[in-house]
Amino acid sequence: MPKHVQLSSVLGDWSxxxxxxxxxxxxxxxxxxxADGDRLVxxxxxxxxxxxxxxxxxxxxxxxxxxxxAFTVTHGAHRARETRDHDAFMPPMSATVVRIxxxxxxxxxxxxxxxxxxxxxxxxPIKSPRDGVVRAINCREGELVQPDQILIELE
Amino acid sequence: xIRRVLIANRGEIARRVIRTCRAMGIATVAVYSDxxxxxPHVREADAAEAIGPALASESYxxxxxxxxxxxxxxxxxxxxGYGFLSENADFADACERAGLxxxxxxxxxxxxxxxxxxxxxxxxxxxxxxxxxETPTAQDVxxxxxxxxAIGLPVVIKAAAGGGGKGMRIVRDxxxxxxxxxxxxxxxxxxxxxxxxxxxxxxxxxxxxxVQIIGDTHGQIVHVFERDxxxxxxxxxxxxxxxxxxxxxxVRARLTQAAIAAGxxxxxxxxxxVEFLLEGEGDDARFYFLEMNTRLQVEHPITEAIxxxxxxxxxxxxxxxxxxxxxxxxVHASGHAIECRIYAEDSRRLLPQAGRLLRYVEPTxxxxxxxxxxxxxxxxxxxxxPLLAKLIAHGRTRDEALARMAAALESYEILGLRHNVGxxxxxxxxxxxxxxxxxxxxxxxxxxxxxxxxxxxxxxAAAAMAAFxxxxxxxxxxxxxxxxSGVDPWDQIGPVxx
Numbered sequence: 001m002p003k004h005v006q007l008s009s010v011l012g013d014w015s016x017x018x019x020x021x022x023x024x025x026x027x028x029x030x031x032x033x034x035a036d037g038d039r040l041v042x043x044x045x046x047x048x049x050x051x052x053x054x055x056x057x058x059x060x061x062x063x064x065x066x067x068x069x070a071f072t073v074t075h076g077a078h079r080a081r082e083t084r085d086h087d088a089f090m091p092p093m094s095a096t097v098v099r100i101x102x103x104x105x106x107x108x109x110x111x112x113x114x115x116x117x118x119x120x121x122x123x124x125p126i127k128s129p130r131d132g133v134v135r136a137i138n139c140r141e142g143e144l145v146q147p148d149q150i151l152i153e154l155e
Numbered sequence: 156x157i158r159r160v161l162i163a164n165r166g167e168i169a170r171r172v173i174r175t176c177r178a179m180g181i182a183t184v185a186v187y188s189d190x191x192x193x194x195p196h197v198r199e200a201d202a203a204e205a206i207g208p209a210l211a212s213e214s215y216x217x218x219x220x221x222x223x224x225x226x227x228x229x230x231x232x233x234x235x236g237y238g239f240l241s242e243n244a245d246f247a248d249a250c251e252r253a254g255l256x257x258x259x260x261x262x263x264x265x266x267x268x269x270x271x272x273x274x275x276x277x278x279x280x281x282x283x284x285x286x287x288x289e290t291p292t293a294q295d296v297x298x299x300x301x302x303x304x305a306i307g308l309p310v311v312i313k314a315a316a317g318g319g320g321k322g323m324r325i326v327r328d329x330x331x332x333x334x335x336x337x338x339x340x341x342x343x344x345x346x347x348x349x350x351x352x353x354x355x356x357x358x359x360x361x362x363x364x365x366v367q368i369i370g371d372t373h374g375q376i377v378h379v380f381e382r383d384x385x386x387x388x389x390x391x392x393x394x395x396x397x398x399x400x401x402x403x404x405x406v407r408a409r410l411t412q413a414a415i416a417a418g419x420x421x422x423x424x425x426x427x428x429v430e431f432l433l434e435g436e437g438d439d440a441r442f443y444f445l446e447m448n449t450r451l452q453v454e455h456p457i458t459e460a461i462x463x464x465x466x467x468x469x470x471x472x473x474x475x476x477x478x479x480x481x482x483x484x485x486v487h488a489s490g491h492a493i494e495c496r497i498y499a500e501d502s503r504r505l506l507p508q509a510g511r512l513l514r515y516v517e518p519t520x521x522x523x524x525x526x527x528x529x530x531x532x533x534x535x536x537x538x539x540x541p542l543l544a545k546l547i548a549h550g551r552t553r554d555e556a557l558a559r560m561a562a563a564l565e566s567y568e569i570l571g572l573r574h575n576v577g578x579x580x581x582x583x584x585x586x587x588x589x590x591x592x593x594x595x596x597x598x599x600x601x602x603x604x605x606x607x608x609x610x611x612x613x614x615x616a617a618a619a620m621a622a623f624x625x626x627x628x629x630x631x632x633x634x635x636x637x638x639x640s641g642v643d644p645w646d647q648i649g650p651v652x653x
Contacts, residue, residue: 018622023622025615046612052568054513056511064617
């Protein structure tokens with residue numbers, strides 16, 4: 001059964017139709033992907049590359065020659081794109097809030113550090129992506145926060 | 156005679172120590188926090204003791220809990236590994252008081268070398284070259300400023316109790332002195348509870364070269380050659396090699412002798428590392444004492460690769476009171492070895508990463524050694540150092556070691572989190588690294604290029620593989636789900652932007 005898959009990653013967006021092992025990626029053409037044991041081989045006619053993939057929920061991890069790629073499988077319109085702020089205000093990983101440098105009603109500028117997180121012995125600053133006014137702060141100092149949590153909201 | 160060793164550590168170094176203990180017929184006891192109950196080092200040890208919650212200060216860094224675990228497990232010795240309590244003099248003393256053999260130097264040596272200014276003064280007295288500098292007795296801003304002017308710009312202002320780059324400021328401009336002193340002081344006070352500062356001439360564009368030494372309780376101290384650890388970022392080493400390339404025999408002889416002099420001055424026993432900065436070329440190259448690390452070093456495997464010694468075995472023998480199993484005349488280097496530190500990190504943003512290892516396949520091949528702390532399926536948490544493994548390549552020549560390392564990095568399969576394998580591959584391929592022209596701040600200058608996305612055709616191939624894997628994964632679900640509800644399974648997967 002042919003499948004249509006949409007992929008997005010920091011490296012761009014792809015839309016792919018899969019019929020058997022033929023993967024047609026828009027806009028650049030077709031690659032033939034075959035399984036070789038537990039490795040995958042992608043051949044676009046010009047060259048052949050070997051890699052491996054693993055699927056966890058809606059994230060597909062791929063490695064080729066030591067480089068690692070994470071693709072998210074999406075369906076339909078990219079709803080999340082509308083709320084670009086949220087990306088900036090989500091911790092990149094589970095982390096502890098060590099300092100909150102803003103309060104509700106504060107006028108902030110792009111680049112201001114609003115929250116400092118700590119994880120793996122490193123401090124991770126959460127910076128404002130734009131000028132604005134702080135509408136809500138959804139965390140406390142000392143709290144362990146997760147990657148899907150929106151820590152702060154701007155008006 | 157040591158019969159049962161408690162390893163006060165986790166991850167790859169705990170497994171490394173277990174391996175040698177096993178070969179020597181010594182029983183091992185692992186310790187673990189709640190976050191590590193299922194970790195490989197716990198499974199591999201002969202016994203394991205829980206020492207508390209995930210937070211390191213309440214488990215791996217808690218002296219009372221570790222000593223208590225050693226008592227419960229009837230251990231007669233403790234190996235501290237590196238990091239955690241390994242350079243904590245109070246811990247070494249506490250082991251001794253509890254009747255446990257501490258596999259490392261005496262507490263008083265650790266304490267003395269832990270003070271940067273104390274170690275500096277001791278080394279200068281022993282004739283070991285130190286970076287020109289001074290520790291002003293008066294510590295106010297104007298006294299430090301006077302020291303800066305006496306030494307001459309550019310300088311580095313450092314914390315006496317420092318380490319890891321904390322409480323450290325480079326000053327190139329006289330106008331920036333006051334701010335730098337204040338910033339370094341407040342950082343030093345926060346990090347070490349001690350705001351004492353000292354000033355050193357900035358050795359710019361230097362290489363980081365360190366010498367492995369080991370001493371016994373019978374008065375013998377030998378060096379086991381040097382390592383080049385120039386490739387660092389944020390004061391964290393990423394690639395090390397042994398022996399140091401492009402070091403002339405005359406400089407190597409001076410350097411190793413200086414390290415032995417440093418060890419003698421410190422009254423050193425067990426394995427330790429004397430770190431130096433090296434500037435200049437050929438026989439004219441000059442080196443300066445930086446600090447002494449009073450423990451087994453992360454990068455010890457490259458020294459083992461070129462000498463054939465097992466440094467953990469030597470540590471255990473020395474701690475048992477036996478003489479070193481080799482003399483200086485027995486120490487020969489054969490070939491060249493390189494180590495890459497494999498970190499769970501986003502190399503572009505230099506952020507540590509957490510996640511589950513969905514697939515983990517280590518490279519194999521001639522001259523390849525992998526010291527890893529992880530296993531397939533394991534969850535890498537945010538609680539500890541993001542080091543997943545160390546990849547070591549040994550060859551007859553540096554070129555052969557580099558080629559073997561490049562092939563090993565290409566075949567390393569780690570899926571489920573971001574890591575630095577691609578970054579390391581690109582770094583090793585740089586002409587500056589190939590030709591040994593890099594200095595300690597080289598990586599900072601080309602971070603963008605090293606972490607740039609791969610060529611478009613590679614990204615396309617990766618996307619094709621992802622699409623293929625995603626569709627293959629969904630096939631069985633589609634068959635069942637499609638019949639029962641007529642719903643495409645892709646509808647049930649919400650959009651998640653990466």
